[in-house]
Structures are given as C-alpha cells and as structure tokens.
Amino acid sequence: GFGVLEFFISSHGTRKGLSDMALRTANAGYLTRRLVDVAQEVVVKEEDCGDTVGELFTLEQSTQMGEKLSERVLGRYVLEDIKKGNKIIVKVGGVVDAEAGRIIEKEEIDNIHVRSILQCQLPKGVCTKCYGFDLSNRLPVKIGTAVGVIAAQSIGEPGTQLTMRTFHLGGVAGGGDITQGLPRVEELFEARNPKRKAILSEVAGKIEIEDADGKIITSPTGRKIFEGRRGQKIVKVHHEGTEEMVFEINKEDDVKVVDGQKIKKGDKIVIRGGSGEELKATYPGTIRVDGDNLVLVYDGKTTKEYVIPMGYKLWVNDNDQVEKGTQLTEGAIDLKELFELKGQDAVKRYVLAEIQEIYASQGQRLNDKHIEIIIKQMFSRVFVEDPGETELLPGEIVEKAQLIIANRQAKKDGLKLSKAREMLMGISKISLTTQSFLSAASFQETSRVLVAAAITGKIDYLEGLKENVIIGRLISAGTGVSGIPELDEKHASEAVVEEVVVE
Structure with missing residues (x-):
C-alpha cells in the first residue's frame, strides 16, 4: 500500500485522470455529432460513376500510417492489373478479396492503383465501385446504404479512446510538442489554423541554409537590446524559371492592368464584379492578355526567405532541390495553405494520412473509407x-x-x-x-x-x-x-x- 505522502502525491494524478475522462467523452461525443451532421446525406446512389483516376496506394505510405497495404486495398476495385512478374493476381475491374490480399502481402507488392471515394464523380453520395465492399458482410455495398452515418460513427466511437493530451513530447524521433489525439483530429476536420504551424516552400528551387545574425540595438531609453534571431536559421529557396498565374476575366470584372504592364507583388490585378473580391499578384511579373484570360508571367530568378523560429527542426538540407508546397520544418501543415500551393488532391491525401496516424498510434483500427467520406464532404x-x-x-x-x-x-x-x-x-x-x-x-x-x-x-x-x-x-x-x-x-x-x- 501507499504511505500518506505517496497517497497525497498520487491524488493529483487521479483527479486529473477523472476530469480528463469526463472532458474526453463530451468532446468525442460532440465530434461524432458534427461528423454525423456533415455526412448524413451521403448514401450509395449508383452502381458506377465511371471514374478512371482513383488513388495509388503504396507500401511506404501504408507503413507510415501504421497499416498493411494488403488490408488497405481489401474490398476495393482495382484500376490496373495487380501482378507479380507475368502472374496476374487481380485483373483490372476486379475486387481485392481475402485470398488476393494474402498473395499481395506474401509477394510484397509495393503499389496498387484502386478506385477511391476521394475521386468519386457523383456530386452527392457515392457509387458502389468507388466504395467497394460493405465492411459488415464483405460483399459489394448495396445501393441505398447510409455509408455517411456509418463513417461518422466509425470515426467518432474510437474517438473516446484517443488521448486528450494536447502535447505529445517526442524523443529523438518525434521531437517538438505537436498537437495530437482528439484535438488534432478536430483541428483537421474543421480545417483550422494549426497551433504549431509547419513552414511550406511557396516556390520550387534549391535550398540554402544560413544562421541568422542577431544585432545589438539601442532602445529610446538608452538600454542595449539584442534583437531576436539568436539560434534562428534562415532558409532560402532559390527559384529559376518561368511561373504563370492565370486569371479568368468576366464582363462585370474591373480589370486594373493592361497588356505588357510590369507589376509588383501585391498589386491589384482584377476586382470581381459580383463579389467585390480583389485578386492580387503573388509575385512580380509581366501581364499578358490571352483571350478572355489575363496571364501573369514571371521569368527569371527569385529567392524566398523563411526565418525559422528557435526550436523548430528543419526537414531539408543545404542544396536540396524542393518542389512548390514542400514542408521545410516540422509542425502541422495548414490545410488552406497546402490547398493554395498544391491543390485539393494533396490536401485529401495529407488529411487521410494524418488521421490514420493518430488513430494507429493509439491502437485504434479505422478503415480509410470512413475518413474518405468525410474528406469528400469537406470539398463539396x-x-x-x-x-x-x-x-x-x-x-x-x-x-x-x-x-x-x-x-x-x-x-x-x-x-x-x-x-x-x-x-x-x-x-x-x-x-x-x-x-x-x-x-x-x-x-x-x-x-x-x-x-x-x-x-x-x-x-x-x-x-x-x-x-x-x-x-x-x-x-x-x-x-x-x-x-x-x-x-x-x-x-x-x-x-x-x-x-x-x-x-
């Protein structure tokens, strides 16, 4: 048993545990309610929407999520033959069943192209081919199945098991205090600005890393102050080449530029006639008129500088070549920024991978289909x-x-x-x-x-x-x-x- 002092010390943790449990249950319940509300209209509407894009599931990506590739593709329709050498395991248009799943795992196949809800062409609801098998009976899902409500409950129910710890202190591997557990799931589904935001590169180019110089300045009162930047780093992305930004023009729009005009970053290009929305240049360049469109052309060299705050780990090295939208530091990516830089497919994949990682880290198994339905609604x-x-x-x-x-x-x-x-x-x-x-x-x-x-x-x-x-x-x-x-x-x-x- 405990001594008096030990009992007194442990009572602090006990009390926290009990209050945490109550809060967690309420928060998970509220998340479930919002998920049901957003997905309740998603019902299987048709047999086949005719999509041919689908998603490519890779072994590396699946391992990162803490799942097996064979389990992720189970019950999905394939868009390309799954084969090892000349031996075809599943033909195009076929379904990955349990037997095929075992062969995929045994043969260590590293990528499979399948139909996905993320690419389903139906504006409302989903089709049988993109959803695949009904998880309750391992048969193709029937038209009329309320898959949206099933998805919301499947995500919400294990939510009560997720940790409420806002900060997850990683060791050598994890590093940094990154929002985890239920608060992070909520942050992603609500598309909020994350607390510890990662810095993304706005241009493609070559990386140069240098230490920031701090400088001593004298304040009006005569005190000497060291102005920031101690321990900070500056990441420079050197970009060369042509960038083009296209603006579609309508009759009602108020165009503020002319053909051949040179403009600076932040200059107004067009004011939308109906909504009054101002569209500005995100980089300097020259205007070219192309039919009903205005094209802002940037040709030459540019350098983007990012000041990395103290304590942030860099994810790039000197002389690395990066793409537009590449994550330069640790932290959580702002979905809206990623959407602007890399488009909606990148956002869909990021949200899916992040949520699966959170659930897997707590030992909760969750099928991708459920998360895909909620993500589809976020872009509806x-x-x-x-x-x-x-x-x-x-x-x-x-x-x-x-x-x-x-x-x-x-x-x-x-x-x-x-x-x-x-x-x-x-x-x-x-x-x-x-x-x-x-x-x-x-x-x-x-x-x-x-x-x-x-x-x-x-x-x-x-x-x-x-x-x-x-x-x-x-x-x-x-x-x-x-x-x-x-x-x-x-x-x-x-x-x-x-x-x-x-x-």
Missing part, C-alpha cells in the same frame, strides 16, 4: 465567381450538385453557364451551408438559419436523412431510396394492396 462546396445567366448569386457558397443542376439547365436553355471555384471548408461550416434549412437549423445557430431561409424564400427538398426524420417521413436510404426500378415497383405494388384493404 464551391464559391460562385460568375453566376452567368443561372439563378445563382455572385459570392454565394453552394453545393457542387446545385451548381451542376443550374449549369445543366442553362445549357439546355442556351444560356451562359456559371463559373465557380473549389473550396475547402471545415465540417461545421459545411453543415451550416447545406441546401436543407431544416438540417442546418437543427445543427447550430437555429434562428440565424431560419431567418436567412425565410428571407430568401428557401425550399427544402428533403433529400437527406435528417430532414426526413425531423418531419416524420420515410428516410431516403435503404428501401426508401427512389429511382431504383425494383424498389419503385415494390412500393407501387404495396400501395395498391393498401388501397384494396381500405375498401
């Missing part, structure tokens, strides 16, 4: 830059499905199509910008959502599960999915039987 909104002759408004944030429907109608009527740009949004914002005001109002900011819906005269088409539950209708999942011939016939025959009984 677009920002309308030019509404064309559709009913959309400039500066409006709408679902991709809305934009596709509006453009389809405009094309049919021979009208000008709308233009929009891809957006990355956190899960709470996605839930509040949904087409259904019933779903948004039952999530957060009820009065604001309802007032906005009333002012704009919104119509709720009751497409998701949540809005149907609220008003007591049959949910649009399982046998409630419309548009499937067998189910529609079944519903019709049931309706006839009911009428006969009533008479």
Whole structure:
C-alpha cells in the first residue's frame, strides 16, 4: 500500500485522470455529432460513376500510417492489373478479396492503383465501385446504404479512446510538442489554423541554409537590446524559371492592368464584379492578355526567405532541390495553405494520412473509407465567381450538385453557364451551408438559419436523412431510396394492396 505522502502525491494524478475522462467523452461525443451532421446525406446512389483516376496506394505510405497495404486495398476495385512478374493476381475491374490480399502481402507488392471515394464523380453520395465492399458482410455495398452515418460513427466511437493530451513530447524521433489525439483530429476536420504551424516552400528551387545574425540595438531609453534571431536559421529557396498565374476575366470584372504592364507583388490585378473580391499578384511579373484570360508571367530568378523560429527542426538540407508546397520544418501543415500551393488532391491525401496516424498510434483500427467520406464532404462546396445567366448569386457558397443542376439547365436553355471555384471548408461550416434549412437549423445557430431561409424564400427538398426524420417521413436510404426500378415497383405494388384493404 501507499504511505500518506505517496497517497497525497498520487491524488493529483487521479483527479486529473477523472476530469480528463469526463472532458474526453463530451468532446468525442460532440465530434461524432458534427461528423454525423456533415455526412448524413451521403448514401450509395449508383452502381458506377465511371471514374478512371482513383488513388495509388503504396507500401511506404501504408507503413507510415501504421497499416498493411494488403488490408488497405481489401474490398476495393482495382484500376490496373495487380501482378507479380507475368502472374496476374487481380485483373483490372476486379475486387481485392481475402485470398488476393494474402498473395499481395506474401509477394510484397509495393503499389496498387484502386478506385477511391476521394475521386468519386457523383456530386452527392457515392457509387458502389468507388466504395467497394460493405465492411459488415464483405460483399459489394448495396445501393441505398447510409455509408455517411456509418463513417461518422466509425470515426467518432474510437474517438473516446484517443488521448486528450494536447502535447505529445517526442524523443529523438518525434521531437517538438505537436498537437495530437482528439484535438488534432478536430483541428483537421474543421480545417483550422494549426497551433504549431509547419513552414511550406511557396516556390520550387534549391535550398540554402544560413544562421541568422542577431544585432545589438539601442532602445529610446538608452538600454542595449539584442534583437531576436539568436539560434534562428534562415532558409532560402532559390527559384529559376518561368511561373504563370492565370486569371479568368468576366464582363462585370474591373480589370486594373493592361497588356505588357510590369507589376509588383501585391498589386491589384482584377476586382470581381459580383463579389467585390480583389485578386492580387503573388509575385512580380509581366501581364499578358490571352483571350478572355489575363496571364501573369514571371521569368527569371527569385529567392524566398523563411526565418525559422528557435526550436523548430528543419526537414531539408543545404542544396536540396524542393518542389512548390514542400514542408521545410516540422509542425502541422495548414490545410488552406497546402490547398493554395498544391491543390485539393494533396490536401485529401495529407488529411487521410494524418488521421490514420493518430488513430494507429493509439491502437485504434479505422478503415480509410470512413475518413474518405468525410474528406469528400469537406470539398463539396464551391464559391460562385460568375453566376452567368443561372439563378445563382455572385459570392454565394453552394453545393457542387446545385451548381451542376443550374449549369445543366442553362445549357439546355442556351444560356451562359456559371463559373465557380473549389473550396475547402471545415465540417461545421459545411453543415451550416447545406441546401436543407431544416438540417442546418437543427445543427447550430437555429434562428440565424431560419431567418436567412425565410428571407430568401428557401425550399427544402428533403433529400437527406435528417430532414426526413425531423418531419416524420420515410428516410431516403435503404428501401426508401427512389429511382431504383425494383424498389419503385415494390412500393407501387404495396400501395395498391393498401388501397384494396381500405375498401
């Protein structure tokens, strides 16, 4: 047993453990609620969306995530033959089953090209081929399965097991205090600015590392002060070559430059007519007019300097050649910055790998499909830059499905199509910008959502599960999915039987 002093000392840890448990459960519960809200409308809608891009799963990437490649590809449709030498293990269009998985592991195959939810072409929901096997019965997933809710629960439930430790102090390998556990999962899904942010290279080029010089300065009071930079390093990226930045111009836009004009970094190039958004030059260069587009051309040499704060470990060495968007220091990557520099595919892969690493480090197994569904939802909104002759408004944030429907109608009527740009949004914002005001109002900011819906005269088409539950209708999942011939016939025959009984 404990002595009096030992008992007293340990009581501090016991109390912390108990309060931590209560907090963790509440936080994990709230995360689950937000995940369900963002993914509830994701249902298997079609057999095949026709995607041919897919994702390449590698052995190295899987090992980093703490998983086996054979387990990650299990139950997925392949886009290229999986073969060892001349022996084909799985043909293109086939599914990786348990037997194929064993051969993949035994033969140590290092990369496999498969269908993925991240590349599914359906604007709403997913298709059977991109989702693959239903994890509950190892058979192709049925149309009408509410895979979104399953994904949200699969991520949220082990969330209670994740550590609440905000700081994870790594030893020689880990290094630095990086946000881990549940707070980091939340940070990623909400696309927030991370606490300890990694520095990314804005240009491609050659690395030069030098120690920063501190300097002694005299303050107005006469005291001598050492101005920062002690122990800091400066990383320079020397870039040579041509960079081009294209701006699409619409009739309503206010163009601030002319052909051949030389401009400096930060100069205004165009002000969007509808939204009033200002587009500025991210580097100096010359303007070239190319049809309806303005092209900012930078040709020559440039050097980008990054001051690395004390205590940050560098991930690059002197004379390394880096690409645009390469991580220069340790820390968590800001998703919005990565999106701007490397595009949405890089963000999707980063979020998937980060979340899998967090769950694996706590011994929690989680299938990639569940995380992929949430990531797909994070990219399901677009920002309308030019509404064309559709009913959309400039500066409006709408679902991709809305934009596709509006453009389809405009094309049919021979009208000008709308233009929009891809957006990355956190899960709470996605839930509040949904087409259904019933779903948004039952999530957060009820009065604001309802007032906005009333002012704009919104119509709720009751497409998701949540809005149907609220008003007591049959949910649009399982046998409630419309548009499937067998189910529609079944519903019709049931309706006839009911009428006969009533008479």
